[in-house]
Amino acid sequence: MLVLAAGLGSRFGGDKQISNVGPSGEILMEYSIHDAIAAGFKKVVFVLKKEMVETVRSTVGEKFKDRVELEYAVQDYSSIPDFYEIPKDRVKPFGTVHAVLVAKDYLTDPFATINADDYYGTECFRLMYDFLGQLKNGSEAAMVTYILKNTLSENGGVTRGVCSVDNGRLVRVDETGGIMPKDGKVVSDSGELDENSQVSMNFWGFHNEVLPRMERYFNDFLKSLTPDQIKAECLLPIMVNDLLETKELSVLAAPSHDKWFGITYKADKEDVENKLRALHAAGVYPDRL
Numbered sequence: 001m002l003v004l005a006a007g008l009g010s011r012f013g014g015d016k017q018i019s020n021v022g023p024s025g026e027i028l029m030e031y032s033i034h035d036a037i038a039a040g041f042k043k044v045v046f047v048l049k050k051e052m053v054e055t056v057r058s059t060v061g062e063k064f065k066d067r068v069e070l071e072y073a074v075q076d077y078s079s080i081p082d083f084y085e086i087p088k089d090r091v092k093p094f095g096t097v098h099a100v101l102v103a104k105d106y107l108t109d110p111f112a113t114i115n116a117d118d119y120y121g122t123e124c125f126r127l128m129y130d131f132l133g134q135l136k137n138g139s140e141a142a143m144v145t146y147i148l149k150n151t152l153s154e155n156g157g158v159t160r161g162v163c164s165v166d167n168g169r170l171v172r173v174d175e176t177g178g179i180m181p182k183d184g185k186v187v188s189d190s191g192e193l194d195e196n197s198q199v200s201m202n203f204w205g206f207h208n209e210v211l212p213r214m215e216r217y218f219n220d221f222l223k224s225l226t227p228d229q230i231k232a233e234c235l236l237p238i239m240v241n242d243l244l245e246t247k248e249l250s251v252l253a254a255p256s257h258d259k260w261f262g263i264t265y266k267a268d269k270e271d272v273e274n275k276l277r278a279l280h281a282a283g284v285y286p287d288r289l
Contacts, residue, residue, distance in 0.1 A: 001041045002107070003029055004099045004202065005056070005116035006049045006075035018055055019263060021272045023280055024288045028263060028272065029116040032125075033064055034289050036112075039125035043069040045106045046116075047099045050074045063289070073103035084222040087230045095233030096202065097218050104211045110135045113204045113236065119272070120144075121258025122284070124203060131205050131252050138209030141240065142252040143170060145198035151260040152181050155267040161200030161237035162193065163253065170251035172244065173200055173237045198255055200237050205252075213248065214239070 018027050033044055044064070046056055053072050061070050075093050077086050079102050093099070100113060110132040114120060124144040131142035145163050152158065157178040164171040178189035186195045206214075221234040243249035261275050262268065279285055 001033075001036045001044050002100060002103055002111050002113045003032070003044060003046045003116050004096055004113060005029065005052065006047050006093055006099060018052065018059070019269060021263070021269060022276050022289065023273075026276070026289050027060065028119055029114075030060055030063065030289050031119055031276070031285070032114050032116075033060070033068070034285070035120070035122045035125045036129075037064070037068050038122070039129040041068065041112075041125070041129060043071070043106075043109075045071040045073060045103045045111075047073050047075050047103050050076055071103070071106040073106065075099050075102045081219060081222065083219075084225075087227055090230040092231050092233065094218075094222075096236040097214060097221070097234040097239050100206075100236070101211070101215055101218060104215075107208045107211060110205065110207045113202060113206070115202045115262070117264070118201055118260060118262040119276070120201065120203060120260060121256060123258050124256040127254050127256060128203065128205050131254075134252065135205065135207040138207050138211075138213060139248065140207055140250055140252070141210065142205035143200060143240075144203045144205075145253055145255045146201050146260050147195075147255060147257065148179070148186060148193060148197040148199045149195035150258070151199055151201060152179065152186070153262075153264050153268055154181070154271070155265040156180065157188075158264055163198040163200055165198055165253045165255075168253060170240070170244065170253040173241045175235065175237050175241075198253070201260060202236060204236055204240070210249075213243075217242070 021028055048056055112128045127144050157180045159177045160179055161173040162176045163173045176188050186193045217239050218234050225232055261272055263272055
């Protein structure tokens with residue numbers, strides 16, 4: 001499993017990936033690792049900013065090192081191909097496709113991707129573990145979707161990949177921003193949405209043979225950029241959608257009915273703490289992970 005944890009956290013105002021939210025000081029990604037191990041995952045690879053590696057290694061790594069194989073990859077500009085000149089004003093990382101590629105040396109088997117700052121629930125890891133066992137080659141992928149109304153923040157707009165699914169296969173995913181509840185409806189930058197739509201939470205499953213194709217896609221993305229595009233990112237949902245359109249990828253899809261929660265805004269932290277406390281009290285998790 002690949003844990004994507006190198007984002008800037010600009011709306012949160014800091015490194016939300018390592019913010020203590022559990023009743024015993026747990027950080028959010030620890031719950032995903034706990035649930036992934038319970039589902040059968042044997043390896044966890046972290047994609048981090050360089051300055052976060054030792055913190056994650058000494059906290060999360062120490063806690064789980066005897067239960068699962070752990071690896072650490074750094075997402076920075078050093079892995080950007082030489083043909084691309086990085087604009088001097090750029091500070092953002094290059095997105096989730098690049099995040100996967102910086103960890104490619106560790107991805108020797110089919111793998112799943114998750115966001116470090118999301119709580120996914122237990123069901124989805126079992127679904128994904130089963131999916132990964134069905135992938136035969138790099139032309140096959142998988143995703144666990146969520147019901148849109150179960151993925152909203154009360155503190156501002158969020159971005160989701162709104163999915164069209166037919167007979168257990170992903171048809172299309174449209175990256176949609178500004179999604180929020182408003183006056184009993186769910187609205188977005190592009191208009192009103194069905195609250196029961198299936199959406200992507202970056203919970204993808206890939207066969208490791210897809211990595212050369214992913215690298216070509218990322219290089220094409222870089223070649224398409226103009227010097228003023230200093231915030232452009234190469235994102236997994238957009239890549240998947242493009243490969244669906246060219247029929248280079250077929251994606252199994254199934255919904256999880258767990259309720260997502262996560263840390264997008266600083267105001268989300270208290271809500272996450274309360275929900276995790278309730279899950280511990282209900283016996284979903286032990287007193288300490």
